[in-house]
Amino acid sequence: MTPPLPQLLYEETVRRALTEDLGRGGDITSDAVVPKDARATGSLVARADLRVCGLDVAALTFRLLDPEIEFLSFKKDGCDAARGDTLASVSGRAGALLSAERVALNFLGRLSGIATTTRSVVSSVAHTQARIVSTRKTTPGLRVLEKYAVRCGGGQNHRLGLDDAVLIKDNHRALAGGVKEALARARANVGHMIKIEIEVDTLDQLREALEAGADAVLLDNMPPETLREAVSLARGRCLTEASGGITPANVRAVAETGVDLISLGWLTHSAPSADVAFDL
């Protein structure tokens, strides 16, 4: 099970999401129309099979809107839910439930969407050794939560940002003067707890990277046969990561080349929202 995030890491994000929805006047519809004392219980329900992510965030959303709302989870982040499953039950003032509903669903839909898409890619490479990793192509402001959603989907995180690992891309390589130079500069300038990966576009570059002692190589846009050859060259010497133009349609073929890692930007930038509803 994916360990939960400390609330501190997303509380401000939830607060901002609520205030951008409440604006300067609050929920004028519920205020005007819903009887003040009406109480209700609603259910967060999966409208399709999905991998759950965002329940704690949704719970906080309701609680920040009204601390007296009770939120009872039936699932945990990182679990699967089938179409029709109730994820959680939420009770309190009817007006408050309706005020918080949309923001809670916006979080749940996006995060479960990423988790579900990730799960699907992960399962399509089952029984290979390939692990699925996400990139820095995340929604601005949601890096922490989207990386967490990928983990809930069974994927792994590549870098969380620019400062936790070295990834030498084609432009860096060119500006440094080649594979060997780039790797030498990296090794000389970063701390001992930092891993170094380099993008290579040809097998010659790969050989140069292996000699220079890269921790991992990013094999960009290589056809399966080249990937296979690269994997065989790198075996036991460094990790191999395939990247570029990989889709659900071809991910299995890529995995079968024996690469250690497959990274896909669209896990975070283009995964469709999962369909979760709030039934009162």
Place this chain on the structure above:
Amino acid sequence: MTPPLPQLLYEETVRRALTEDLGRGGDITSDAVVPKDARATGSLVARADLRVCGLDVAALTFRLLDPEIEFLSFKKDGCDAARGDTLASVSGRAGALLSAERVALNFLGRLSGIATTTRSVVSSVAHTQARIVSTRKTTPGLRVLEKYAVRCGGGQNHRLGLDDAVLIKDNHRALAGGVKEALARARANVGHMIKIEIEVDTLDQLREALEAGADAVLLDNMPPETLREAVSLARGRCLTEASGGITPANVRAVAETGVDLISLGWLTHSAPSADVAFDL
């Protein structure tokens, strides 16, 4: 042309996006690998036909990372670009360009993605009177920018949040005791500059709403023939909005029923990212 947003409305969002990427150590790859004095010029290039949105945001991203970067736009938000078109050229320290690149692209990709998807839906209802509107199903924290992207795509905004218009949904209606009661309460309790829309599920409810003087009705999940009848009942009395289960495949059929508005949540929650690259 869509009027630009004041920078004040997104500056904090850009700052947060950059700092979540830079972390505590900054871009350790560029710092270690790229020669300090190297200067470069890069191009933001459309990799597919798209409706541009986010160029001012991208410009600010580069400028906040390094005020000496020069950003020259060749397009404006709300314009079309063809595959291969250069959207802007960016010059400065090579290391700084590479540090800001990903965040700038994350904004451009998401916002142009929404604008492009919106444009496509708008054009598929051409020559009907239907206008395409977005909902509150936006990415948490990006409401301002995503609503702007919808406008850039030729769509219109429904409510920006909970406080700028009344939208009485099924749950509100039920809690208030029916269409008439809900509309009466709304009318009595909100200011004169607030429009009131109500969701109706049947033609009977529609008739009740028309009698009670709604400004607009949300026709939820109605088949085209019912929509057509509803439009005919409402003609000249209030605006009609179709919603629920509308996809690119059926949006034209819905538009041809004569409804005034069609709202689609997936413009904002599930539009795929547009493909924009940064070529150095």
Place this chain on the structure above:
Amino acid sequence: MTPPLPQLLYEETVRRALTEDLGRGGDITSDAVVPKDARATGSLVARADLRVCGLDVAALTFRLLDPEIEFLSFKKDGCDAARGDTLASVSGRAGALLSAERVALNFLGRLSGIATTTRSVVSSVAHTQARIVSTRKTTPGLRVLEKYAVRCGGGQNHRLGLDDAVLIKDNHRALAGGVKEALARARANVGHMIKIEIEVDTLDQLREALEAGADAVLLDNMPPETLREAVSLARGRCLTEASGGITPANVRAVAETGVDLISLGWLTHSAPSADVAFDL
């Protein structure tokens, strides 16, 4: 009764108010002088007849200063209190009560001041159809709370800000090239949930606005007889709002012209503070 604001909409405002008072050293007087274990109970008391507004804000003020303080309200926002009435009772560490007192009173005084002034204007137009509305002439940083105070006083809100309705003033009109052009541009460019009001200075402009289908007209600085004529022209076609130079002395006369709305900036920018005391 005015529906309460979600705490989220003013918590940051209360926090800022407390920290600007506590500074870097806290309440050095109470710390130095009041015995540490002394406990006390204080009462928030109306020193004059008033319309209550700000009790939840005051409660939060005490609670943020010291979560162990108990705050017991005897009134609710939007109720009337007579001189001498106790609004709430507050118990806890004596030093903490004294530290929070001033900020709590600053909120209560200002918000009840606006509510009380509004109530007085509202009651002076009783039995006319005129509703009293506030403007955007609010105290910087307190828009949310002051608009709420107007509602507690029985008034209604005009726009909450620049983005929730269109109000075409004289300068906009002139820059657009006249009443008709301005209204046409507005109609073409804003969403279907946005109402459009236009300022008119003459009856000719009013006729032009009526023809162009404005939702409301702002009748600026017109003498009662002209207002009366304007109301008669606009009847059944659009809402009429009187504005400019309206004071408690003449508001009744304006209301008797039959206008739908009367807006007064001084409800928010010049209402005197209500007299509330904290008696230990």
Place this chain on the structure above:
Amino acid sequence: MTPPLPQLLYEETVRRALTEDLGRGGDITSDAVVPKDARATGSLVARADLRVCGLDVAALTFRLLDPEIEFLSFKKDGCDAARGDTLASVSGRAGALLSAERVALNFLGRLSGIATTTRSVVSSVAHTQARIVSTRKTTPGLRVLEKYAVRCGGGQNHRLGLDDAVLIKDNHRALAGGVKEALARARANVGHMIKIEIEVDTLDQLREALEAGADAVLLDNMPPETLREAVSLARGRCLTEASGGITPANVRAVAETGVDLISLGWLTHSAPSADVAFDL
């Protein structure tokens, strides 16, 4: 001339004021109605005699909305302006000027209102030795600016908050066990740069305070004759401050008792807004 505040002390306040007005959609009226390229020049004009305060704040307001706006001041904060005087001229995109106008005027009106009211009270005690001081009864969030406005009006600041001086009020005194005990505790517990003032309600308490070496005494709600006697007792031993129930009508009489200081909460909590207009 009052020294200007560093911009850092109010920039966040201006930013908040603008964003609460712009909301999530910006100025939809100007965006829809004003031709995009229209440029204009406007004047900030005094509609009544006033003491100017807030011009730098207004300038920043326009500049934060649009950095290309030019703001040219003809007056400085702390100067007098006569009805009809132009305070500043502002040039730039017409739409931007109209978007920032209201927030700039809200600052100018409130701050000049406080400065003007203060000036008027100060001048009514001319040729006495009494100085006019403000209290902590300021608008939440605007402490820094309102204290500055009092200085611009010729008044002086009492405490800026709870931590820069000791003011022992009646409740503190009672909880400490009397005048002498309270002063002893204060003296023992605060640093050498902190002045200590104590509220006294009777001449006996005053004598006790003088013996105990207070730096200043707050003479609360004393009639002029008692004040006079108090002043005579305190002469040369400590500063005397009159407070409570002081109005423009009786402030001169109070000043003539010889007190050193007169404090009035309504300088900040109830001063009416000054009338400043923006003429395009």
Place this chain on the structure above:
Amino acid sequence: MTPPLPQLLYEETVRRALTEDLGRGGDITSDAVVPKDARATGSLVARADLRVCGLDVAALTFRLLDPEIEFLSFKKDGCDAARGDTLASVSGRAGALLSAERVALNFLGRLSGIATTTRSVVSSVAHTQARIVSTRKTTPGLRVLEKYAVRCGGGQNHRLGLDDAVLIKDNHRALAGGVKEALARARANVGHMIKIEIEVDTLDQLREALEAGADAVLLDNMPPETLREAVSLARGRCLTEASGGITPANVRAVAETGVDLISLGWLTHSAPSADVAFDL
């Protein structure tokens, strides 16, 4: 006992300290390695004799990371602890305890370090009348807490910042045109609750300051014999403060000159961290 600070004054500081440590991924070690349900109890233990400061801050650190952690203090800020003393016991999820441990210790170590250093200096001037005061040479961002730590160590605060007292240094004096001019300008321009201190480098300047009525004089870098003479000149007329080049080695000698105050920047800028450990 030093009165505790309101939590409001440091909550944001604790939140920032935790988020800069948790980054974007949280505590990946505890998440990966520690069994999810493991519970533990840890002790905060003094590894050396020290003056305790920061226990409330440490408690908040644990609580913000996980509200279910229980923190039980055995000491209070401002008390002494001997090597080996347990300061507090902390129970909860083992992973959460380990995640918060370092930040809590960073606060405790720094604040107790300052308190302990201050205590030591204070005790080395025992039985003189000299009080030990800190300066504005504090760690950026920690002014509130470090000033509090000095108070916990038995020292007193000089100014908390630039706005709560006047301290005329050599440069101010020179720019104003001398001691007398500087003091006259200060007296004329600040409020009645503000004390005025001036730096003097010679006995002549001291005499000038005494005549001009300074509240205190800063005797900068004077040898003991000159200090003694200065004290004798100033006796009964104003407070005397020694400053500059004072170390633990010579502070006693300085105190014995009879000065009222001794200020030392290194209490805050160079005090070594106190040794506190967290034993599980």
Place this chain on the structure above:
Amino acid sequence: MTPPLPQLLYEETVRRALTEDLGRGGDITSDAVVPKDARATGSLVARADLRVCGLDVAALTFRLLDPEIEFLSFKKDGCDAARGDTLASVSGRAGALLSAERVALNFLGRLSGIATTTRSVVSSVAHTQARIVSTRKTTPGLRVLEKYAVRCGGGQNHRLGLDDAVLIKDNHRALAGGVKEALARARANVGHMIKIEIEVDTLDQLREALEAGADAVLLDNMPPETLREAVSLARGRCLTEASGGITPANVRAVAETGVDLISLGWLTHSAPSADVAFDL
């Protein structure tokens, strides 16, 4: 030369440092005493030999206080300066220079203090292969800047926070059930770009760690002879880091054991401030 930090990473920190010093009233001394038009030039001067760090931060401090101040650096962060060297010259309004001086020096003193201490330790292990690394024992709120100061001093960063590498300490190890179990769990649960280090207290534990494939081992509190043996066991298999009880007095001896890394918490938590002065 150490690559500079993007300003975005410390701008908020500088802003907070300035506002905590300016308080609510600004620099009342300079405002009262320094002639408004006086201009001056000051020099930041090293009062002792030091490694420079914080000049960009100091420059920003002056500029945020007054954008018209000119700051001219003669050194760069990461350079050495000798006693008496001028680091930078600062020109502008005399009052503004004096207002910003203290905060600028507080940054410069602390950061150069850490850099200077680090340099000194680094040079005392010259010609060994040991690299000096800092820990997470940094000042709350200053992690980014203090880690940068260590780099300027020639040291390297260990983890920047809890999320960029795995460091299994004794408590983690015990809770996981031993060295092997802890390493297995870590390997299974973190991404491929994350290095894993484990603390070992005995040579047996070291052997277990080597077999389990740790990337690095933390050798805690081992005497030199044991360290030497550990280094010999680990050679070519994983990095070795010595830690615990290491002081300037014994660091050379530790380095000569052949360890790859030596970590010292006091580089950041107890380094004395460097002596930098601002001479006008």
